[in-house]
Amino acid sequence: MMMTAAGPRPAPATAGWHAIGTSVRLVVTEPSRLATGRLLLASYIEALDLACSRFRPDSELIRVERSPGTPVLVSELLADTVAVALHAAQVTGGDLDPTVALQLAELGYDRDFSLVAKDGPPVRVT
Numbered sequence: 001m002m003m004t005a006a007g008p009r010p011a012p013a014t015a016g017w018h019a020i021g022t023s024v025r026l027v028v029t030e031p032s033r034l035a036t037g038r039l040l041l042a043s044y045i046e047a048l049d050l051a052c053s054r055f056r057p058d059s060e061l062i063r064v065e066r067s068p069g070t071p072v073l074v075s076e077l078l079a080d081t082v083a084v085a086l087h088a089a090q091v092t093g094g095d096l097d098p099t100v101a102l103q104l105a106e107l108g109y110d111r112d113f114s115l116v117a118k119d120g121p122p123v124r125v126t
Contacts, residue, residue: 019045051078055112
């Protein structure tokens with residue numbers, strides 16, 4: 001238990017799981033709120049995956065990619081995510097670039113990590 005000016009405070013509580021190809025770790029300072037926090041975060045991650053995944057045939061991003069040159073109404077979540085990605089590209093001078101999907105696919109990053117062979121031939125980068 002941690003001490004504060006107001007008295008003892010419980011130690012942070014944590015939860016961890018795997019989602020969208022990575023590890024998720026949630027830490028809350030109020031242990032009684034861990035379950036609610038986990039539900040909220042898992043729900044947001046699921047919504048993000050459904051909107052932005054390159055690997056889900058039912059994702060909003062895939063729907064947009066299937067309509068090249070055609071205006072498509074998108075969710076606020078996808079629009080905000082694309083805006084953040086483009087801003088990251090701008091402030092990093094292109095080190096982070098959300099527009100390289102075809103190049104990534106050519107390098108073999110065209111499926112979920114769970115489907116990629118652990119050991120494979122070397123990748124030729126151009």
